[in-house]
Amino acid sequence: MSGESKDPVKTICPYCGVGCGIQVAPGEEPGDMQFRPWADAPVNEGRVCIKGGAATEVVDHEDRLTEPLLKEDGEFREATWEEAYELIVEEMERIREEHGPDAMGFFGSSKTMNEENYLLQKLARRYGTNNVDNCTRMCHASTVWALRTSLGAGAMTNSMADLEQAADVFWIQGANPGEQHPIANSQYFRQAVLEGATVIQVDPHANKTTRSFEIEDTDRHMHLQLNPGTDIPLLNVVLKTVLENGWVDEEFVAERTEGFEHLEATLEDFDKEAAAEECGVPLEDIELAARKYAKANNAAIFTGMGMSQHACGVDNVQNEINLALATGNLGRPGTGVNPLRGQNNVQGTCDVGAMPNVLPGYQLVDDDEARESVEEVWGFEIPDEPGLTNVEISHAAGDSVHGLYVMGENPVMSEPDGNRVEERLEELEFMVAQDIFMTETAKYADVVLPATSWAERGGTVTNTDRRVQRMRPVQKVHDNTKHDLDILSEVGTRLFGEGFDFEDPEAVFEELRQVCPSYHGMSYDVLGEEGVHWPCYEPGDEGDPFLYEESFDTENGLGKIEGVTHQPPKEVPDEEYPLVLTTARLEEHYNTGTMSRRSPTLNRQHPENFVDVHPADAERYGIEDGETVRLRSRRGEIEVRAEVTDDIKEGVVWTTPHFAAASANRLTNDVLDERAKIPEYKAAAAEIDVGIEPADRGAADD
């Protein structure tokens, strides 16, 4: 489907949503590829973080899937593509006949291209179900919900370059750009800080963001080290301080917002002292932070997983929107509420409709007019009820869901309560896994399809500030692997005859832009090397560096303020499980580690999981730094090395989801935010056992 090149090829880093441009030089042997900087790449001007520089290491890894596999009597055997396709079609047809179309679930992949996710969601809808989702559900689903309903679009309100130039205060709550978006941090935000901007970090854990801005060593910056799950009370202290001191932007509130009275009423009897106590942060520190934010010329909020991954995730982000709207920090350069999107293509995967409630361009499936406009292009009827989300699909496996098609996701490790996910997947009648490696999830599949990797194929991806960029193929490594797009095209054509046969990714993009209004003005030629920001309704539209200058994209054009009150995590510490467990990431590893654990440069830094324990807790439990402990919750246990450090708050333990041998998700709680259905990865109750022999620690990671 796509040509190959001998010169270095300009493409996009396959890891995070910053969307850095890199070059890849083909080697003597296929797969012998090398990283080269791309000096004038639009986002990063040649700079990369440790992951971008090491990205080629996984392309030719010995563990790559190279042949289709079929499970027979519980064992995988190599098979031909023909056998694999026949079985997929036969089983998908059988499931629809026996149980109806909603008995299938489809997982799209934010590691794959826009064209591929577009085709996957079209396939699901042609099959007759809206049960299609992607990892955004576990990520920024709550942020997107709050932004979409209160401001208009589920994306960053401002762009990185705009923030660098104009913001005076960065309010970073539950995000760690120093490690998770390193080039955004070093290239954009750090520059602003060098020029005088102030950073206020709200996080229970000190990390490389704290250190990159030397937050602890200056009077200018602040780190509010709150207890996990107390973000609403903390922001309510900030908001009440703003109200008490007359720092509200009255004109902005009057002209551009609605609901301010509701916020006032919510805060009327709010007790700041008690709330600060609940947060575990001195009241005067929160008040000082409020002053710094409210008094800035332009203040920008960054919001990450520490806010979104709670059962109250939507309300967490709504409260950030409340703060920005009340102080008039929206619709101008250097302001806004900004989620730095996670995966390299999570923004695009959502844009193209790989979600149960929306079609391409966020058109609601239950909006008749929108649905009909897409049906006109597709030529078939689209189901009009929103489908199940990915965690709901896993939970329904064996009950209402009997078949699952997983393209490039690893739910056994990434979804909460992994032990339960494994039990549910066992109950499926049929499962396909399409990946570049044999993942912990693929082991449960009946058919495993070997996909080509990011460096072997072309397509487009959309980064965190809505820039759609082209990825270009370098060379194919294994003969019998196939591009995700070709696989979906073949499955779709065999199942439905027409609507899935495209000559190349560009042909798919041409159809995609017809049904996705914010991409309508783009084409491969127009994207060129610079890419184009959406919204791009007509050819020539350049997209906007910041949104909502004149009005919000809501029905009446007003931004929605709505006061919210504290909702403690669904599971709080008690006698049996007295610690708060929270989970987050490391710079050198990536999500479920399928790629980073196989990358020598990345894996060298942290070859195994660990748990951060505060010195006071270590003393109470009698834990020595470096000793192996058992960390357990009501759902499971893992054995990990304890790192005794005051980076973490007392009473809180902090670990990561990156390692198969001791995954955080053996422990996490699978309760969901009611509206956005995001799991509460960031707060559960846990206990530590000491006196564990290191030899017991469990098998090394594969």
Ligand SMILES: Nc1nc2c(c(=O)[nH]1)N[C@H]1C(S)=C(S)[C@@H](COP(=O)(O)OP(=O)(O)OC[C@H]3O[C@@H](n4cnc5c(=O)[nH]c(N)nc54)[C@H](O)[C@@H]3O)O[C@H]1N2
């Ligand atoms: N190196 C690397 N980069 C990545 C990824 C990776 O795995 N590795 N993953 C990518 C993806 S998919 C995503 S979504 C992004 C995520 O990027 P971030 O949003 O930065 O994600 P996390 O590191 O999970 O969590 C951010 C912070 O939330 C804090 N936190 C925990 N609980 C709470 C709480 O209750 N309240 C508050 N205020 N903070 C809390 C954690 O201590 C952590 O510092 O990163 C992307 N980039």
Ligand SMILES: Nc1nc2c(c(=O)[nH]1)N[C@H]1C(S)=C(S)[C@@H](COP(=O)(O)OP(=O)(O)OC[C@H]3O[C@@H](n4cnc5c(=O)[nH]c(N)nc54)[C@H](O)[C@@H]3O)O[C@H]1N2
């Ligand atoms: N405890 C805890 N759990 C979490 C989080 C947390 O903070 N704490 N964060 C959550 C978040 S934000 C996210 S985004 C999810 C991520 O959850 P997942 O998306 O399930 O995790 P990844 O490890 O990114 O999985 C991507 C998969 O795609 C495969 N892949 C890579 N390239 C390709 C390709 O070109 N084609 C195909 N077909 N496959 C490919 C990889 O090998 C890998 O198996 O995890 C969530 N889980």
Ligand code: SF4
């Ligand atoms: S910041 Fe993100 S996109 Fe840029 S090189 Fe690092 S991982 Fe890749």
Ligand SMILES: [Mo]
């Ligand atoms: Mo994510």
